[in-house]
Amino acid sequence: MRLSRLRSPSRIGLRHILRLRVLPAGRAVGLMLALGLSGLAACASPPLPTAPAASAPWPLGPGDRLRIIVFDQNPLGGEFVVAEDGAVSLPLIGRLKVAGIMPAEAEQMITSRLAAGVVKNPKVNIDIIRYRPVYVYGEVTKPGAYDFIGNQTVISAITLAGGYTYRAQRDGMSIIRYGDPQPKQWAAGETMPVGPGDIIYVPERWF
Secondary structure, three states: OOOOOOOOHHHHOHHHHHHHHHOOHHHHHHHHHHHHHOOOOOOOOOOOOEOOOOOOOOOOOOOOEEEEEEOOOHHHOEEEEOOOOOEEEEOOOEEEEOOOOOHHHHHHHHHHHHHOOOOOOOOEEEEEEEOOOEEEEEOEOOOEEEOOOOOOEHHHHHHHOOOEOOOEOHHHOEEEOOOOOOOOEEEOOOOOEOOOOOEEEEOEOOO
């Protein structure tokens, strides 16, 4: 099936775009297809502001797979996935919301909860097995969700998506940063660093 051309994100609506970050990859691609089929007309919009700098460490978010180690307490650790509500379910502790905080902060939170229970002087370490994906859509060959890899940039994410189509407007790309207090669209260049959960949009050129 041929994907219809996706229009300007300002015409699609930020509310719909933001839904991509909490959806599994298959559903996110389905939403992209639905947006493309809407056939909304493009219109001129003012230039977007430059995106703020982004770098590791990255805050945790839904879809992240974690390895939580409680030293000398193996049954309390294991591999866990952050749920869509931003929480993980841990032995003895129950559900604990970790989305939006750094791994080191999550370690401290888990340590405090265990120390308040039956574990004496707990020591906790969190390894990130896999972060949530990066979303790329618009004028790329294969719009969708792609695994986040360290030191990723806009162009490397676009490469994972099969590269630009011949209609792509490379100087008009935008990005929505995961975790922005008030999510918005920012101007994006090819060398700009990308974080897990970010949404990249490549618009269509008209000339």
